[in-house]
Amino acid sequence: MIGARATGARLTQSFAFLLLWLAAAAVVVPILGIIGLMVVWGAKALTWDLLTAATGGLLPAIVGTAYLALLTALLAAPVGIGAAVYLSEYARPGPLVRLVRLAIVNLAGVPSVVYGLFGLALFVMLLGFGRSLLAGACTLALLVLPLVITASEEALRQVPPGLRQASLALGATRWQTVRRVVLPNSLPGIITGLILSIGRAAGETAPILFTAAFYSLSDPYPKSPLDEVLALPYQLFVMATEAPDVAEGTKWATALVLLAVVLFLNLGAIVVRARLRRGQRW
Amino acid sequence: MSAASNDDRIVRPEAEIKLETRGLNMYYGQTLALKDVAVAIPSRHITALIGPSGCGKSSFLRCLNRMNDEIQGTRIEGEVLLDGHSVYDNRIDLAQLRRQVGMVFQQPNPFPMSIYDNVAYGPRLHGQRERAELDGIVEASIRGAALWDEVKDKLRASALDLSGGQQQRLCIARVLAVEPEVVLMDEPCSALDPTATFRIEELMLELMERYTIVIVTHNMYQASRVSQYTGFFLMGELVEYGPTPGLFENPKDPRTDDYVRGRFG
Numbered sequence: 133m134i135g136a137r138a139t140g141a142r143l144t145q146s147f148a149f150l151l152l153w154l155a156a157a158a159v160v161v162p163i164l165g166i167i168g169l170m171v172v173w174g175a176k177a178l179t180w181d182l183l184t185a186a187t188g189g190l191l192p193a194i195v196g197t198a199y200l201a202l203l204t205a206l207l208a209a210p211v212g213i214g215a216a217v218y219l220s221e222y223a224r225p226g227p228l229v230r231l232v233r234l235a236i237v238n239l240a241g242v243p244s245v246v247y248g249l250f251g252l253a254l255f256v257m258l259l260g261f262g263r264s265l266l267a268g269a270c271t272l273a274l275l276v277l278p279l280v281i282t283a284s285e286e287a288l289r290q291v292p293p294g295l296r297q298a299s300l301a302l303g304a305t306r307w308q309t310v311r312r313v314v315l316p317n318s319l320p321g322i323i324t325g326l327i328l329s330i331g332r333a334a335g336e337t338a339p340i341l342f343t344a345a346f347y348s349l350s351d352p353y354p355k356s357p358l359d360e361v362l363a364l365p366y367q368l369f370v371m372a373t374e375a376p377d378v379a380e381g382t383k384w385a386t387a388l389v390l391l392a393v394v395l396f397l398n399l400g401a402i403v404v405r406a407r408l409r410r411g412q413r414w
Numbered sequence: 415m416s417a418a419s420n421d422d423r424i425v426r427p428e429a430e431i432k433l434e435t436r437g438l439n440m441y442y443g444q445t446l447a448l449k450d451v452a453v454a455i456p457s458r459h460i461t462a463l464i465g466p467s468g469c470g471k472s473s474f475l476r477c478l479n480r481m482n483d484e485i486q487g488t489r490i491e492g493e494v495l496l497d498g499h500s501v502y503d504n505r506i507d508l509a510q511l512r513r514q515v516g517m518v519f520q521q522p523n524p525f526p527m528s529i530y531d532n533v534a535y536g537p538r539l540h541g542q543r544e545r546a547e548l549d550g551i552v553e554a555s556i557r558g559a560a561l562w563d564e565v566k567d568k569l570r571a572s573a574l575d576l577s578g579g580q581q582q583r584l585c586i587a588r589v590l591a592v593e594p595e596v597v598l599m600d601e602p603c604s605a606l607d608p609t610a611t612f613r614i615e616e617l618m619l620e621l622m623e624r625y626t627i628v629i630v631t632h633n634m635y636q637a638s639r640v641s642q643y644t645g646f647f648l649m650g651e652l653v654e655y656g657p658t659p660g661l662f663e664n665p666k667d668p669r670t671d672d673y674v675r676g677r678f679g
Contacts (some may be wrong), residue, residue: 308539
């Protein structure tokens with residue numbers, strides 16, 4: 133009897149383990165599938181010529197996406213990190229903090245096309261930025277703000293409270309404590325979060341659809357932040373839906389490049405974290 | 415009740431008084447954590463505060479440099495006087511107060527930076543930028559904390575590479591570097607092994623010549639070894655306070671007697 137029950141338990145255990153393993157494996161399949169598909173269909177078309185061709189090359193879109201990502205980071209970092217520092221180091225629990233937290237959660241849930249329309253109304257029209265790199269980066273910055281704030285707050289929370297107390301007890305003000313102890317020690321986490329958020333922004337189409345992106349073969353590079361800009365996701369969108377006679381392989385190659393840019397940013401985040409974390413422990 | 419018991423159980427030291435509290439009540443939210451504490455702490459002596467966990471001794475310690483201000487929902491009533499001046503006065507400079515009244519914590523908490531930068535942290539905070547001056551302060555403070563011989567060749571090494579006992583002495587050096595008058599120690603040895611504990615106790619006896627030391631300790635033997643005055647806290651009340659030998663050998667309050675004889679706590 134006892135033996136039989138033990139065998140039954142072992143069977144159940146094995147079955148449960150199999151289910152869990154399948155669940156874990158199911159996470160890997162889509163990403164491998166996506167990458168595989170693009171490599172198989174896009175790699176052939178991904179030639180040096182496609183990247184650099186004077187007309188119809190991908191380089192302007194890659195550069196445009198880099199501009200957008202950089203400007204988005206410059207806009208989102210101070211606001212996002214500032215808000216996180218306020219919430220984590222200064223704010224006393226109360227209605228205001230609850231409201232801010234509610235806003236962050238809801239901002240994270242707003243569909244990206246709504247950000248696009250909001251950006252059109254606020255930045256493009258009301259503030260008069262026009263359809264431009266600046267308007268697009270502002271819109272993308274709003275989109276990633278909740279991510280930046282959440283990641284930064286998490287990084288700030290990792291700093292042991294004892295370090296803050298030690299600093300305050302030495303006569304430091306709250307700001308001195310933040311600047312000299314808390315921020316330096318949470319920087320790896322903050323920067324990692326920022327890069328991951330920017331990776332997310334770089335791949336978005338909807339927010340730049342009405343605010344920044346255009347499709348041009350003749351004059352592809354923006355000369356100022358108030359110029360429109362080519363961007364990989366939008367390029368892909370146009371190729372797939374509107375532009376006539378784009379070779380199938382070119383579309384896949386563009387998708388492959390976009391994916392590579394985003395994965396490259398994620399990889400960058402991992403490298404930065406590893407570098408900054410070296411020799412850091414408590 | 416407690417007012418009546420104050421007469422001869424709370425002794426006022428003969429020596430010059432550095433810190434004094436009068437009618438000190440402290441609340442965490444609605445909870446009363448300290449009840450009507452009136453005590454006078456002598457200058458350049460070691461005063462030990464003992465009592466079971468949660469008796470209010472650490473809360474009391476943190477009233478003296480206003481570290482309780484940093485904890486949500488704390489409130490105090492009554493007076494805390496440093497050299498006769500109220501530390502809860504609105505006009506007081508909190509940074510200045512905390513320079514005068516330094517604090518060493520239970521867990522050694524060096525900053526994740528070099529040994530040198532840890533000690534220079536306070537002076538830099540308060541505007542000292544001169545390299546030669548800083549070097550001098552750092553050396554004097556580390557010597558003052560009896561750590562110099564162990565670290566003089568590796569001042570640029572991370573403070574986190576030191577042992578727990580060395581880290582705690584580094585934290586003491588860090589406090590000495592801002593030239594305090596009072597050093598508060600909140601169970602400074604409870605995370606250390608006996609050898610490291612012994613070194614800190616030796617150090618405290620050296621520091622006593624220049625600083626007023628108040629130490630919270632769980633360890634009654636430690637209190638009797640290092641302190642000249644001892645206060646016994648129980649449930650937020652200062653039950654008894656006086657010269658250490660008297661308090662341990664002839665306690666006036668039966669609760670003190672029970673505690674120092676190890677009947678509870």
